[in-house]
Amino acid sequence: LKIYLDCYPCLLGQAIRAARLSGADETQQYAILRDTLALLQNLPSGANPPVIGNQVHEIVRNLVGTQDPFREIKEASTQQALALYPKLKELVQRSEDPLAMAIRISIAGNIIDFAVNDPSADLWETVERVIQQPYAIDDTEALKAQLKKVDQVLFLADNAGETVFDRVLIETLPRPVTYVVKGGPIVNDATMKDALAAGLHRCAALTTNGAQATGTILSVCSESFRVKFDQAPVVIAKGQANFETLSNAGAKIFCLLQVKCPVIGQDLDVPVGSIIARQSTCTDTILP
């Protein structure tokens, strides 16, 4: 996904929210604002929103010095999600198609997203909505077919708390899973610590992508992750930032997400609030 006009006010808003969460004082907040305005004025054409978002958060980190401003939010999200874990498991167990239900539950967890908006959304209400809602894009049959053919799955995590919903899916998948978290704290994306707190080590091999960046920007990931990514026979990629960075990075990738951003909605020609299970295309070999 390339940057659109509407990304600019959103990125500016992200800078301000991150500045406040980082405990920036007013002088620092205005310095962050000015640096972000300067960044936005000089974007290369074809810039990718998560790449720019990461630069915004780097500005905040450098000016305030807080390395992990979303730490408390992430811990609270994980605890909230863990409280639902037994009910989520029950939904899968009672379902006629447990894998289909588990995929929907993992997508429901994608409502947890502090980069895009301050979610007042109730987690359980979201689950009840998403398990009934028709897909706006539905490649789940292709995903299920792939899962039957392969011997392992690479699973790219998104946010802390959403991890618990992913765990329910991973425990339902018929193949061993490697669960990939971020290499360092970036907004509320899951790191190794967050994955452990959500109990992912009980159902998957854990690893990091070596990058302190949202989405999966292969050029800033570690060499060892890139090898895993290249060798993976199938990749499940969660959330908007992974979609934005991997939507045309090859047909072995399946993006599971809720559309929370109007620009992504427009790009996919679906309304905000849609649920998506989309097989990536092959326009580019490596993005961005």
Add this chain to the structure above:
Amino acid sequence: LKIYLDCYPCLLGQAIRAARLSGADETQQYAILRDTLALLQNLPSGANPPVIGNQVHEIVRNLVGTQDPFREIKEASTQQALALYPKLKELVQRSEDPLAMAIRISIAGNIIDFAVNDPSADLWETVERVIQQPYAIDDTEALKAQLKKVDQVLFLADNAGETVFDRVLIETLPRPVTYVVKGGPIVNDATMKDALAAGLHRCAALTTNGAQATGTILSVCSESFRVKFDQAPVVIAKGQANFETLSNAGAKIFCLLQVKCPVIGQDLDVPVGSIIARQSTCTDTILP
């Protein structure tokens, strides 16, 4: 009201919406974006949001050449409001306190506001809400007391369509009214043409403030308007931009508005959606 951090993304969003409404092509849209980013980077401290907003709309006008991009929207708003006029008059006639009801109706009309958001708000629903809603700030008794003492009222209009709601109030006011519209088109603010379309000439003397700017920025208004403003014994000022520019310009001014902007809500310590009838203070003699 001074500019806050949260005004920056909002102003950038206003630039983008105005660019599109003006029929700017993609190249022009990006030029508008870049010029707006440059403007925002170099704001004087203590800048007033409507003043900056006007500069944003000037950028759009200069780059696209469209003088009145909101023309069709304004005409549609006026027609929608006129369709409600008989029902609004009936509300006043049936009320035990017609003046109080007419003030509320005028405030209800302030929901029409394309500078702040694309209103999907239903007009009649808004009327039904506002005629029952408790005031967050209520200086209507002071306003009523002033109205008894004076021989005329200066009434500062806000948006096209809202004019019809103002007309209902003016027809209920016990004193002759001069209704002031903008000197040239700026977002969806009412101009002379819009006031005539709404029938304001049937109940008030019509004049303009000589400025192509939202709110009432006295320094850019005509000399003849400034004289009227100085001599007026009481001033009713509609909407957020008039509040932002006149909230501390003297106790003869009464601002009637709905709070649609979080920054104004924070400044007044009231929630978004509040209805306000507020007597201005005297901190500054002339603003900005």
